[in-house]
Amino acid sequence: MCLAVPGKVLEIEERDGTRMASVDFGGVVKEVCLEYLPDLCVGEYTIVHVGFALQRLDEDSARQTLELFTQLGLLEEEFGDPWEQAARQDREVPR
Amino acid sequence: MRYIEEFQDPRLAQRLLEEIHRTVTRPWALMEVCGGQTHTIIRHGIDQLLPDSVELIHGPGCPVCVTPLEMIDKALAIASRPEVIFCSFGDMLRVPGTDRDLFQVRSEGGDVRVVYSPLDALHVARENPDRQVVFFGIGFETTAPPNAMTVHQAHRLGIRNFSLLVSHVRVPPAIEAIMRSTECRVQGFLAAGHVCSVMGTEEYPRLSERHQVPIVVTGFEPLDILEGVRRTVLQLERGEHHVDNAYPRAVRPEGNAAAKAMLADVFEVTDRSWRGIGTIPDSGWRLSARYRDYDAEHRFPVADLRTTEPADCRSGEVLQGLITPHQCAAFGNTCTPRNPLGATMVSSEGACAAYYLYRRLGDGAEKQEANSVV
Numbered sequence A: 001m002c003l004a005v006p007g008k009v010l011e012i013e014e015r016d017g018t019r020m021a022s023v024d025f026g027g028v029v030k031e032v033c034l035e036y037l038p039d040l041c042v043g044e045y046t047i048v049h050v051g052f053a054l055q056r057l058d059e060d061s062a063r064q065t066l067e068l069f070t071q072l073g074l075l076e077e078e079f080g081d082p083w084e085q086a087a088r089q090d091r092e093v094p095r
Numbered sequence B: 001m002r003y004i005e006e007f008q009d010p011r012l013a014q015r016l017l018e019e020i021h022r023t024v025t026r027p028w029a030l031m032e033v034c035g036g037q038t039h040t041i042i043r044h045g046i047d048q049l050l051p052d053s054v055e056l057i058h059g060p061g062c063p064v065c066v067t068p069l070e071m072i073d074k075a076l077a078i079a080s081r082p083e084v085i086f087c088s089f090g091d092m093l094r095v096p097g098t099d100r101d102l103f104q105v106r107s108e109g110g111d112v113r114v115v116y117s118p119l120d121a122l123h124v125a126r127e128n129p130d131r132q133v134v135f136f137g138i139g140f141e142t143t144a145p146p147n148a149m150t151v152h153q154a155h156r157l158g159i160r161n162f163s164l165l166v167s168h169v170r171v172p173p174a175i176e177a178i179m180r181s182t183e184c185r186v187q188g189f190l191a192a193g194h195v196c197s198v199m200g201t202e203e204y205p206r207l208s209e210r211h212q213v214p215i216v217v218t219g220f221e222p223l224d225i226l227e228g229v230r231r232t233v234l235q236l237e238r239g240e241h242h243v244d245n246a247y248p249r250a251v252r253p254e255g256n257a258a259a260k261a262m263l264a265d266v267f268e269v270t271d272r273s274w275r276g277i278g279t280i281p282d283s284g285w286r287l288s289a290r291y292r293d294y295d296a297e298h299r300f301p302v303a304d305l306r307t308t309e310p311a312d313c314r315s316g317e318v319l320q321g322l323i324t325p326h327q328c329a330a331f332g333n334t335c336t337p338r339n340p341l342g343a344t345m346v347s348s349e350g351a352c353a354a355y356y357l358y359r360r361l362g363d364g365a366e367k368q369e370a371n372s373v374v
Protein backbone atom coordinates (compact mmCIF):
# COMPACT_ATOMS: atom_id res chain seq x y z
CA MET A 1 0.00 0.00 0.00
CA CYS A 2 2.83 2.37 0.81
CA LEU A 3 4.42 2.12 -2.62
CA ALA A 4 3.92 5.22 -4.71
CA VAL A 5 4.38 4.63 -8.44
CA PRO A 6 5.02 6.74 -11.55
CA GLY A 7 2.23 7.09 -14.09
CA LYS A 8 1.45 9.13 -17.20
CA VAL A 9 -1.44 11.61 -17.35
CA LEU A 10 -3.87 10.73 -20.18
CA GLU A 11 -6.80 13.05 -19.52
CA ILE A 12 -7.85 15.76 -17.10
CA GLU A 13 -11.35 16.79 -16.00
CA GLU A 14 -13.14 18.69 -13.27
CA ARG A 15 -15.55 16.66 -11.10
CA ASP A 16 -17.53 18.03 -8.11
CA GLY A 17 -15.12 20.95 -8.04
CA THR A 18 -12.15 18.57 -7.85
CA ARG A 19 -9.42 18.22 -10.46
CA MET A 20 -9.16 14.58 -11.54
CA ALA A 21 -7.05 12.75 -14.14
CA SER A 22 -6.91 9.34 -15.79
CA VAL A 23 -3.40 8.08 -15.25
CA ASP A 24 -1.77 5.16 -17.06
CA PHE A 25 0.44 2.83 -15.02
CA GLY A 26 1.98 0.64 -17.72
CA GLY A 27 -1.43 -0.38 -19.08
CA VAL A 28 -3.57 -0.10 -15.94
CA VAL A 29 -5.54 3.14 -15.95
CA LYS A 30 -6.76 4.69 -12.69
CA GLU A 31 -8.55 7.83 -11.56
CA VAL A 32 -6.19 10.19 -9.76
CA CYS A 33 -6.86 13.39 -7.82
CA LEU A 34 -4.77 16.38 -8.98
CA GLU A 35 -5.65 18.80 -6.18
CA TYR A 36 -2.03 18.78 -4.96
CA LEU A 37 -0.56 19.29 -8.45
CA PRO A 38 -3.12 21.52 -10.17
CA ASP A 39 -0.78 22.57 -12.99
CA LEU A 40 0.07 19.03 -14.09
CA CYS A 41 -0.53 18.57 -17.85
CA VAL A 42 -1.59 15.71 -20.12
CA GLY A 43 1.50 13.75 -21.16
CA GLU A 44 3.47 14.46 -17.96
CA TYR A 45 4.52 11.77 -15.49
CA THR A 46 3.69 11.96 -11.80
CA ILE A 47 4.28 10.00 -8.60
CA VAL A 48 0.89 8.66 -7.51
CA HIS A 49 0.02 7.35 -4.08
CA VAL A 50 -3.42 6.01 -3.03
CA GLY A 51 -5.13 7.89 -5.84
CA PHE A 52 -3.35 11.24 -5.45
CA ALA A 53 -0.66 12.84 -7.60
CA LEU A 54 1.99 13.97 -5.12
CA GLN A 55 4.87 15.25 -7.26
CA ARG A 56 5.71 15.57 -10.96
CA LEU A 57 8.66 13.63 -12.36
CA ASP A 58 11.27 15.83 -13.92
CA GLU A 59 12.63 14.46 -17.17
CA ASP A 60 15.79 16.62 -17.21
CA SER A 61 17.01 15.51 -13.81
CA ALA A 62 16.11 11.88 -14.58
CA ARG A 63 18.34 12.08 -17.67
CA GLN A 64 21.12 13.78 -15.74
CA THR A 65 21.06 11.04 -13.10
CA LEU A 66 21.27 8.31 -15.75
CA GLU A 67 24.06 10.20 -17.51
CA LEU A 68 26.00 10.38 -14.26
CA PHE A 69 25.67 6.59 -13.82
CA THR A 70 26.91 6.03 -17.38
CA GLN A 71 30.04 8.02 -16.65
CA LEU A 72 30.91 6.25 -13.41
CA GLY A 73 34.21 4.49 -13.71
CA LEU A 74 34.95 6.01 -17.15
CA LEU A 75 37.38 8.58 -15.79
CA GLU A 76 39.29 5.89 -14.02
CA GLU A 77 39.35 3.69 -17.11
CA GLU A 78 40.96 6.57 -19.02
CA PHE A 79 43.32 8.01 -16.48
CA GLY A 80 43.76 5.27 -13.89
CA ASP A 81 46.92 3.22 -13.34
CA PRO A 82 47.06 0.65 -16.19
CA TRP A 83 48.93 -1.92 -14.04
CA GLU A 84 46.30 -1.73 -11.32
CA GLN A 85 43.55 -2.14 -13.97
CA ALA A 86 45.24 -5.10 -15.59
CA ALA A 87 45.60 -6.71 -12.17
CA ARG A 88 41.93 -6.14 -11.46
CA GLN A 89 40.88 -7.63 -14.81
CA ASP A 90 42.94 -10.70 -13.96
CA ARG A 91 41.07 -11.04 -10.69
CA GLU A 92 37.75 -10.63 -12.50
CA VAL A 93 38.37 -13.50 -14.92
CA PRO A 94 35.54 -15.98 -14.31
CA ARG A 95 36.61 -19.03 -12.36
CA MET B 1 11.31 8.09 -20.49
CA ARG B 2 9.03 5.87 -18.40
CA TYR B 3 10.91 6.35 -15.14
CA ILE B 4 10.93 2.66 -14.20
CA GLU B 5 12.87 0.41 -16.61
CA GLU B 6 15.58 3.04 -17.08
CA PHE B 7 16.35 2.78 -13.37
CA GLN B 8 16.61 -1.00 -13.44
CA ASP B 9 19.30 -1.21 -16.15
CA PRO B 10 21.67 -4.07 -15.18
CA ARG B 11 24.71 -2.52 -16.93
CA LEU B 12 24.38 0.69 -14.98
CA ALA B 13 23.77 -1.29 -11.79
CA GLN B 14 27.08 -3.03 -12.44
CA ARG B 15 28.86 0.32 -12.80
CA LEU B 16 27.35 1.62 -9.58
CA LEU B 17 28.31 -1.56 -7.75
CA GLU B 18 31.88 -1.35 -9.00
CA GLU B 19 32.06 2.26 -7.89
CA ILE B 20 30.78 1.32 -4.43
CA HIS B 21 33.33 -1.50 -4.19
CA ARG B 22 36.07 1.00 -5.14
CA THR B 23 34.88 3.55 -2.59
CA VAL B 24 34.53 1.36 0.50
CA THR B 25 37.57 0.75 2.70
CA ARG B 26 35.91 0.06 6.08
CA PRO B 27 32.71 -1.47 7.50
CA TRP B 28 29.64 0.78 7.46
CA ALA B 29 26.06 0.23 8.65
CA LEU B 30 23.36 2.11 6.75
CA MET B 31 19.62 2.13 7.37
CA GLU B 32 17.05 2.32 4.57
CA VAL B 33 14.12 4.02 6.25
CA CYS B 34 11.27 3.01 3.97
CA GLY B 35 9.67 -0.43 3.63
CA GLY B 36 9.35 0.08 -0.13
CA GLN B 37 13.14 0.31 -0.26
CA THR B 38 13.48 -2.83 1.89
CA HIS B 39 11.26 -4.62 -0.61
CA THR B 40 13.46 -3.55 -3.59
CA ILE B 41 16.66 -4.48 -1.73
CA ILE B 42 15.53 -8.00 -0.79
CA ARG B 43 13.73 -8.65 -4.07
CA HIS B 44 16.79 -7.82 -6.16
CA GLY B 45 19.32 -9.17 -3.69
CA ILE B 46 21.05 -5.78 -3.55
CA ASP B 47 22.37 -6.38 -0.02
CA GLN B 48 24.17 -9.50 -1.28
CA LEU B 49 25.81 -7.67 -4.20
CA LEU B 50 27.25 -4.92 -2.00
CA PRO B 51 30.68 -5.32 -0.41
CA ASP B 52 30.48 -7.46 2.73
CA SER B 53 31.55 -4.45 4.74
CA VAL B 54 28.38 -2.50 3.81
CA GLU B 55 25.48 -3.60 5.98
CA LEU B 56 21.90 -2.50 5.27
CA ILE B 57 19.71 -2.32 8.36
CA HIS B 58 15.99 -2.38 7.58
CA GLY B 59 14.19 0.59 9.10
CA PRO B 60 10.69 0.98 10.55
CA GLY B 61 9.19 2.59 7.44
CA CYS B 62 6.31 0.22 6.77
CA PRO B 63 3.08 1.85 7.94
CA VAL B 64 1.22 -1.44 8.16
CA CYS B 65 3.94 -2.80 10.45
CA VAL B 66 4.21 0.10 12.86
CA THR B 67 0.48 0.74 13.39
CA PRO B 68 0.15 -0.13 17.08
CA LEU B 69 -1.88 -3.09 18.26
CA GLU B 70 -4.14 -0.80 20.24
CA MET B 71 -5.13 0.97 17.03
CA ILE B 72 -5.80 -2.34 15.27
CA ASP B 73 -8.04 -3.38 18.16
CA LYS B 74 -9.89 -0.06 17.91
CA ALA B 75 -10.39 -0.67 14.19
CA LEU B 76 -11.74 -4.16 14.90
CA ALA B 77 -14.16 -2.82 17.54
CA ILE B 78 -15.47 -0.08 15.25
CA ALA B 79 -15.70 -2.39 12.22
CA SER B 80 -17.86 -4.81 14.25
CA ARG B 81 -20.58 -2.23 14.89
CA PRO B 82 -23.72 -2.89 12.85
CA GLU B 83 -24.19 0.73 11.70
CA VAL B 84 -20.62 0.97 10.38
CA ILE B 85 -19.13 0.39 6.93
CA PHE B 86 -15.40 0.09 7.62
CA CYS B 87 -13.12 0.97 4.68
CA SER B 88 -9.42 0.17 4.61
CA PHE B 89 -6.43 -0.42 2.37
CA GLY B 90 -6.25 -4.14 1.58
CA ASP B 91 -3.05 -4.89 3.44
CA MET B 92 -4.55 -3.98 6.82
CA LEU B 93 -7.02 -6.89 6.64
CA ARG B 94 -4.61 -9.56 7.87
CA VAL B 95 -2.83 -7.50 10.52
CA PRO B 96 -3.41 -9.44 13.72
CA GLY B 97 -5.17 -7.66 16.57
CA THR B 98 -5.26 -9.10 20.06
CA ASP B 99 -7.62 -11.94 19.15
CA ARG B 100 -8.64 -11.56 15.48
CA ASP B 101 -8.20 -9.52 12.29
CA LEU B 102 -10.44 -7.54 9.92
CA PHE B 103 -10.96 -10.64 7.76
CA GLN B 104 -12.55 -12.39 10.71
CA VAL B 105 -14.70 -9.37 11.47
CA ARG B 106 -15.97 -9.56 7.91
CA SER B 107 -16.66 -13.29 8.07
CA GLU B 108 -18.60 -12.66 11.29
CA GLY B 109 -20.87 -10.24 9.38
CA GLY B 110 -19.04 -6.93 9.69
CA ASP B 111 -19.23 -4.66 6.65
CA VAL B 112 -15.51 -4.31 5.86
CA ARG B 113 -14.56 -2.95 2.42
CA VAL B 114 -11.24 -2.61 0.68
CA VAL B 115 -10.61 0.68 -1.12
CA TYR B 116 -7.76 1.88 -3.31
CA SER B 117 -8.02 5.53 -2.29
CA PRO B 118 -9.57 7.37 0.69
CA LEU B 119 -11.73 9.23 -1.84
CA ASP B 120 -13.39 5.89 -2.60
CA ALA B 121 -14.42 5.67 1.06
CA LEU B 122 -15.94 9.14 0.82
CA HIS B 123 -17.86 7.93 -2.20
CA VAL B 124 -19.20 4.98 -0.16
CA ALA B 125 -20.36 7.49 2.47
CA ARG B 126 -22.31 9.49 -0.13
CA GLU B 127 -23.98 6.35 -1.46
CA ASN B 128 -24.96 5.16 2.02
CA PRO B 129 -26.29 8.22 3.86
CA ASP B 130 -27.96 6.10 6.56
CA ARG B 131 -24.74 4.27 7.52
CA GLN B 132 -21.57 5.46 9.28
CA VAL B 133 -18.53 5.13 7.01
CA VAL B 134 -15.14 4.95 8.73
CA PHE B 135 -11.81 5.01 6.88
CA PHE B 136 -8.69 3.58 8.52
CA GLY B 137 -6.17 6.40 8.02
CA ILE B 138 -2.73 4.91 8.49
CA GLY B 139 0.58 5.78 6.89
CA PHE B 140 3.43 8.25 6.63
CA GLU B 141 3.73 11.69 5.07
CA THR B 142 2.78 10.18 1.70
CA THR B 143 -0.64 8.87 2.79
CA ALA B 144 -1.45 11.73 5.15
CA PRO B 145 -2.08 14.35 2.39
CA PRO B 146 -4.65 12.15 0.57
CA ASN B 147 -6.42 11.48 3.88
CA ALA B 148 -6.29 15.16 4.83
CA MET B 149 -7.82 16.09 1.47
CA THR B 150 -10.59 13.54 1.97
CA VAL B 151 -11.57 14.96 5.36
CA HIS B 152 -11.42 18.45 3.88
CA GLN B 153 -13.72 17.34 1.04
CA ALA B 154 -16.16 15.68 3.47
CA HIS B 155 -16.33 19.00 5.30
CA ARG B 156 -16.70 21.02 2.09
CA LEU B 157 -19.45 18.78 0.70
CA GLY B 158 -21.24 18.46 4.05
CA ILE B 159 -20.86 14.65 4.23
CA ARG B 160 -21.49 14.04 7.94
CA ASN B 161 -21.55 10.23 8.02
CA PHE B 162 -17.82 9.97 7.23
CA SER B 163 -15.02 9.74 9.77
CA LEU B 164 -11.33 8.84 9.92
CA LEU B 165 -9.61 6.50 12.36
CA VAL B 166 -6.25 8.28 12.41
CA SER B 167 -2.91 6.59 13.00
CA HIS B 168 -0.53 8.74 10.99
CA VAL B 169 3.20 8.73 11.65
CA ARG B 170 6.09 11.03 10.64
CA VAL B 171 9.57 9.96 9.60
CA PRO B 172 11.95 12.59 11.08
CA PRO B 173 11.01 11.93 14.75
CA ALA B 174 11.56 8.21 14.11
CA ILE B 175 15.08 8.90 12.79
CA GLU B 176 15.68 11.00 15.89
CA ALA B 177 14.49 8.14 18.16
CA ILE B 178 16.66 5.59 16.32
CA MET B 179 19.75 7.78 16.69
CA ARG B 180 19.08 8.32 20.39
CA SER B 181 18.73 4.63 21.16
CA THR B 182 21.73 3.25 23.03
CA GLU B 183 21.69 0.16 20.80
CA CYS B 184 21.89 2.24 17.60
CA ARG B 185 24.47 1.07 15.07
CA VAL B 186 23.29 3.20 12.15
CA GLN B 187 25.97 5.42 10.61
CA GLY B 188 24.07 6.77 7.61
CA PHE B 189 20.47 6.98 6.38
CA LEU B 190 18.84 6.42 3.01
CA ALA B 191 15.86 8.75 3.57
CA ALA B 192 12.47 7.81 2.11
CA GLY B 193 12.21 9.52 -1.29
CA HIS B 194 8.45 9.80 -1.57
CA VAL B 195 8.06 11.21 1.92
CA CYS B 196 10.50 13.91 0.77
CA SER B 197 8.51 14.43 -2.47
CA VAL B 198 5.77 15.75 -0.19
CA MET B 199 7.67 17.26 2.76
CA GLY B 200 10.84 18.42 1.01
CA THR B 201 14.18 18.11 2.76
CA GLU B 202 14.11 20.98 5.25
CA GLU B 203 13.62 18.78 8.34
CA TYR B 204 16.82 16.81 7.72
CA PRO B 205 19.86 19.18 7.98
CA ARG B 206 19.18 19.60 11.71
CA LEU B 207 19.11 15.82 12.23
CA SER B 208 22.22 15.27 10.14
CA GLU B 209 24.06 17.96 12.09
CA ARG B 210 22.91 16.91 15.57
CA HIS B 211 23.83 13.26 15.09
CA GLN B 212 26.73 13.80 12.66
CA VAL B 213 25.15 11.38 10.24
CA PRO B 214 24.85 11.50 6.42
CA ILE B 215 21.24 11.53 5.18
CA VAL B 216 20.76 10.78 1.48
CA VAL B 217 17.28 11.11 -0.04
CA THR B 218 16.83 7.90 -2.04
CA GLY B 219 14.33 6.51 -4.56
CA PHE B 220 12.90 3.02 -4.99
CA GLU B 221 14.27 1.41 -8.15
CA PRO B 222 17.45 -0.72 -7.92
CA LEU B 223 19.67 2.01 -9.40
CA ASP B 224 18.20 4.55 -6.97
CA ILE B 225 19.07 2.35 -4.00
CA LEU B 226 22.61 1.76 -5.28
CA GLU B 227 23.10 5.49 -5.85
CA GLY B 228 21.81 6.22 -2.33
CA VAL B 229 24.30 3.72 -0.92
CA ARG B 230 27.13 5.10 -3.06
CA ARG B 231 26.58 8.67 -1.94
CA THR B 232 26.21 7.68 1.72
CA VAL B 233 29.42 5.63 1.86
CA LEU B 234 31.24 8.38 -0.05
CA GLN B 235 30.35 10.84 2.73
CA LEU B 236 31.29 8.33 5.42
CA GLU B 237 34.65 7.52 3.84
CA ARG B 238 35.39 11.25 3.64
CA GLY B 239 34.32 11.85 7.23
CA GLU B 240 31.52 14.17 6.10
CA HIS B 241 27.86 14.40 7.05
CA HIS B 242 25.22 16.40 5.24
CA VAL B 243 21.89 16.04 3.45
CA ASP B 244 22.14 14.96 -0.17
CA ASN B 245 19.37 14.38 -2.73
CA ALA B 246 19.93 11.27 -4.86
CA TYR B 247 16.32 11.33 -6.14
CA PRO B 248 16.03 14.77 -7.76
CA ARG B 249 13.59 13.64 -10.44
CA ALA B 250 10.87 13.39 -7.76
CA VAL B 251 12.14 15.49 -4.84
CA ARG B 252 12.41 19.28 -4.70
CA PRO B 253 13.89 20.86 -1.55
CA GLU B 254 10.60 22.59 -0.76
CA GLY B 255 8.39 19.51 -1.32
CA ASN B 256 4.76 20.00 -2.31
CA ALA B 257 3.56 23.29 -0.83
CA ALA B 258 -0.17 22.61 -1.38
CA ALA B 259 0.03 19.25 0.38
CA LYS B 260 1.98 20.71 3.29
CA ALA B 261 -0.58 23.51 3.70
CA MET B 262 -3.44 20.99 3.76
CA LEU B 263 -1.62 18.86 6.35
CA ALA B 264 -1.11 21.91 8.55
CA ASP B 265 -4.81 22.76 8.33
CA VAL B 266 -6.36 19.32 8.87
CA PHE B 267 -3.84 17.71 11.26
CA GLU B 268 -1.83 18.64 14.32
CA VAL B 269 1.33 16.99 15.61
CA THR B 270 0.90 14.50 18.46
CA ASP B 271 2.86 11.74 20.22
CA ARG B 272 2.32 8.34 18.60
CA SER B 273 3.08 4.85 19.71
CA TRP B 274 4.86 2.62 17.13
CA ARG B 275 4.28 -1.10 17.17
CA GLY B 276 7.26 -2.90 18.64
CA ILE B 277 9.07 0.36 19.39
CA GLY B 278 6.91 2.34 21.80
CA THR B 279 5.87 5.96 22.03
CA ILE B 280 7.91 8.49 20.09
CA PRO B 281 7.27 12.15 20.98
CA ASP B 282 5.72 14.30 18.23
CA SER B 283 5.94 11.38 15.80
CA GLY B 284 2.41 11.48 14.44
CA TRP B 285 -0.62 13.47 13.44
CA ARG B 286 -4.20 13.63 14.66
CA LEU B 287 -7.10 15.70 13.38
CA SER B 288 -6.90 19.36 14.40
CA ALA B 289 -9.60 20.85 16.64
CA ARG B 290 -11.46 22.21 13.61
CA TYR B 291 -11.96 18.72 12.17
CA ARG B 292 -12.32 16.79 15.45
CA ASP B 293 -15.93 15.89 14.50
CA TYR B 294 -14.52 13.66 11.78
CA ASP B 295 -12.40 11.65 14.23
CA ALA B 296 -13.75 8.09 14.55
CA GLU B 297 -12.28 7.81 18.05
CA HIS B 298 -14.56 10.65 19.14
CA ARG B 299 -17.57 9.28 17.34
CA PHE B 300 -17.37 5.73 18.71
CA PRO B 301 -16.50 4.71 22.28
CA VAL B 302 -13.28 2.68 22.00
CA ALA B 303 -11.26 3.80 24.99
CA ASP B 304 -11.14 0.77 27.31
CA LEU B 305 -9.75 -2.05 25.16
CA ARG B 306 -7.29 -4.55 26.58
CA THR B 307 -4.47 -5.47 24.19
CA THR B 308 -1.79 -8.15 24.35
CA GLU B 309 1.07 -8.70 21.88
CA PRO B 310 1.79 -12.33 20.91
CA ALA B 311 4.70 -13.56 23.02
CA ASP B 312 6.62 -15.30 20.19
CA CYS B 313 6.77 -12.35 17.84
CA ARG B 314 10.04 -10.41 17.73
CA SER B 315 8.86 -7.79 15.23
CA GLY B 316 9.91 -5.00 17.60
CA GLU B 317 13.52 -6.11 17.26
CA VAL B 318 13.12 -6.55 13.49
CA LEU B 319 11.68 -3.03 13.20
CA GLN B 320 14.63 -1.56 15.06
CA GLY B 321 17.13 -3.45 12.93
CA LEU B 322 18.38 -5.47 15.93
CA ILE B 323 17.68 -8.88 14.35
CA THR B 324 16.88 -10.12 10.84
CA PRO B 325 13.66 -12.11 10.32
CA HIS B 326 15.66 -15.35 10.01
CA GLN B 327 16.67 -15.00 13.64
CA CYS B 328 13.04 -15.28 14.78
CA ALA B 329 12.16 -18.91 15.61
CA ALA B 330 8.58 -18.47 14.35
CA PHE B 331 9.70 -17.24 10.87
CA GLY B 332 8.29 -19.54 8.19
CA ASN B 333 7.08 -21.99 10.84
CA THR B 334 4.20 -20.72 12.89
CA CYS B 335 4.41 -17.33 11.18
CA THR B 336 3.73 -16.94 7.42
CA PRO B 337 1.95 -14.28 5.31
CA ARG B 338 -1.25 -16.39 5.42
CA ASN B 339 -1.10 -16.68 9.19
CA PRO B 340 1.04 -13.79 10.38
CA LEU B 341 1.86 -13.52 14.08
CA GLY B 342 3.18 -10.00 13.68
CA ALA B 343 2.50 -7.07 11.37
CA THR B 344 5.94 -7.24 9.74
CA MET B 345 4.79 -10.51 8.10
CA VAL B 346 1.65 -8.94 6.60
CA SER B 347 2.57 -6.28 4.08
CA SER B 348 5.15 -6.94 1.37
CA GLU B 349 6.96 -3.84 2.65
CA GLY B 350 7.43 -5.51 6.02
CA ALA B 351 10.87 -7.06 6.48
CA CYS B 352 9.52 -10.49 7.55
CA ALA B 353 7.21 -10.76 4.54
CA ALA B 354 9.95 -9.57 2.12
CA TYR B 355 12.30 -12.23 3.49
CA TYR B 356 9.56 -14.84 3.29
CA LEU B 357 8.80 -13.98 -0.35
CA TYR B 358 12.37 -13.87 -1.64
CA ARG B 359 14.62 -15.50 0.93
CA ARG B 360 12.71 -18.21 2.72
CA LEU B 361 15.44 -20.81 2.37
CA GLY B 362 18.03 -19.18 4.60
CA ASP B 363 21.63 -18.34 3.84
CA GLY B 364 22.90 -21.00 1.42
CA ALA B 365 20.18 -20.95 -1.22
CA GLU B 366 19.48 -17.26 -0.99
CA LYS B 367 21.32 -16.11 -4.06
CA GLN B 368 19.29 -18.17 -6.51
CA GLU B 369 16.04 -17.03 -4.96
CA ALA B 370 16.85 -13.35 -5.19
CA ASN B 371 15.79 -11.77 -8.45
CA SER B 372 19.23 -10.34 -9.05
CA VAL B 373 19.79 -7.04 -10.86
CA VAL B 374 23.04 -8.06 -12.52
Ligand code: SF4
Residues within 6 Å of the ligand: B312, B313, B314, B315, B316, B318, B325, B328, B329, B330, B331, B332, B335, B336, B340, B341, B342, B343, B344, B345, B352
Ligand atom coordinates in the same frame (compact mmCIF):
# COMPACT_ATOMS: atom_id res chain seq x y z
S1 SF4 C 1 8.67 -13.81 11.61
FE1 SF4 C 1 6.57 -13.47 12.39
S2 SF4 C 1 6.72 -13.86 14.59
FE2 SF4 C 1 8.82 -13.55 13.85
S3 SF4 C 1 9.22 -11.34 14.11
FE3 SF4 C 1 8.45 -11.62 12.02
S4 SF4 C 1 6.24 -11.25 12.22
FE4 SF4 C 1 6.98 -11.66 14.32
